[in-house]
Amino acid sequence: MKLYESETVELKEIYTSDLKKEIVAFANTYGGTIYIGVQDSGHIIGVDNADFVMQQISNSIRDSVRPDVSMFVNIGLLQEDKKFFIKVTVSQGTKKPYYLSDKGLKPTGVYVRSGTTSAPASEDAIRMMIKMADGDSFEENRSLVQELTFNKLEEELQKRDLEFTEVQMKNLGILSPDDIYTNMGLLVSDQCKHSIKFAVFQGIDKLVFRDRKEFTGSLFTQLTDAYRTIDFYNGTKATFHDLFRTDERDYPEDAVREALLNAIVHRDYSFSGSTFINLYSDRLEMISLGGLVSGLSLEAAMLGASQPRNEKLAALFYRMKLIEAYGTGISKIISCYKGLTVQPKFENVEGAFRVVLPNIHAKVLSAEEQKYLPVLRLFEKQKEITRSDVEEALGSGTTHAINILKEMLDKDLIRKVGNGRLTRYVQK
Incomplete structure (x- = not known):
């Protein structure tokens, strides 16, 4: 019996802990076979204490590879010329990418077969494998970052007397059924990769910056920080009716809140860019990536029709009473400007959605x-x-x-x- 290394065959003289890397690579590619007790030349030298080595392999697969790949691996014992050697057959997995649990979903932990070697997969290749295995739902796809904390989310849940257990994490879509953090988990974690960029301009165009900030962290941190900053710049004008004084903000607070929530909950997070908030002397703009979901027109959205892009995120915000009902955000913004000479604007183009809230105290020039x-x-x-x-x-x-x-x-x-x-x- 003569064996040769190839794209689907790996030869090992002895068992080492690196074997799990080869198993990951085969499971992520087209499957393959690993022979232990065989030299690179193909000469069978056998292994000592084969039963113990087979147990080591089984334990390593169970403890060191995620998701569980054991159902795609078969470990068998072969004999030739009174020498025992081990055959590990790895089938192509259905839950790619498989990765080393101590390295995570990144190139140092994800391997693919390239010729006769196992090589780290690129981040683009990892994303493609996730999309092919998990589907097109960004929220449900496995997160590339698995070292996540949820301090802000736990704080917000505690304020509302809501539990945050492992069972709840799975119900909310933060954890997958096989205990892997999803992109939904990444969005609400303290390590969220997306951000909101806020800019204040002097006047009605972008010629002169007055201030700029970037809000990062959990989406709940970004929501809190962005709202507080807008509130700081949201001027107040006092008006008098007889002896009664009324304080009125430049931008209705409920309109700001709804526009900000819409920008956070409904944007397309498969884009890596930031959400933009621009404050001018006469208007406040919020620009979120993705536009309306396919098939939903701006006219339909303004009538109250709703199709959340991020259903799990929207459900969490609803459960936390940050949004009252789906499809009411735009109508609430419009109602805040009822009877005023200036009105909000909504623009939907391919790849982006913009809400413009006019400053109700800004002087509007006629033609x-x-x-x-x-x-x-x-x-x-x-x-x-x-x-x-x-x-x-x-x-x-x-x-x-x-x-x-x-x-x-x-x-x-x-x-x-x-x-x-x-x-x-x-x-x-």
Whole structure:
């Protein structure tokens, strides 16, 4: 009997703990056979204490490889010329990728067969194997990161008197039935790879940054941090009706909350990019990746139709009473602006969804008043302006600049400070 190494045959003189790497590689590729007690030349030298070695192999497979690959492995004892050697037959597994439990779902733990050697799989190859084995549901796919903690999630659950046991983790989809963390688990873990990027701009475009932040960690941490930061920048205007004072925020708090929850719960997390929140002087924008799920139009969504992309995540937020019912977010945002002159906007394009909340206290220029924009943009770089600044911005003479400034004063767009040569103008 002559044996040769190939893509599906591996020869080993003796048993070593590295054998599990070969088993993982065969299970992740097309299967194969490992002979123990056979030299690279194909010469059979046999093994001592074959029963003990077979038990070592069985224990190693059970303890060191995830998911359980034992049902795809057969260990047999062969004899030739009074020499005993071991044959380990590995079938192609159905729950790829298989990996070394102490290394995890990463190239150092996942191997594939390449020629006559077992090589680390690339991250792209690992993702492809997960998708082929687990299907297209991002939430249910196994996470590439398995070293996860859930401090923030446990804290939020405790506030609501909800349990967080292993059984609950499986019910919520955080753990798979074979005790492997899913992408759902990754999203709500403290190690979540996605983030929210927040930017504050001076004025109505992106010319001048005032502030920028990035929120990371569990989606619940990101939700809390993003809401608090928006709330910090959400100005308050006091109005009086007779003797009664009413404080009104620039952006209705319920609208901000619903838009933020929608951006977190319904975005497509198979994209690695961040969710964006942009705050301008006249509007708050939230841009989430993925757009509406296929088959759901913007018109249908505005009528209240709902098809959650992340069903398990939406169910968890619902259970934690962060969302009241599916499909109500957009209608709640619209109701917050009922009776106002400005209205929210919703835009769905391929790959992204944008919600625009207008600042209810921002001055909205009419078509006729658009001519004042060059002057108003001066305030994005300086607090006060002069007549000569206006002349330069408009490219006009003194008379035209004086007339424009007078019109803007009459329309209550600016305020005059000082007199004579010390005259300055500030934005209202």
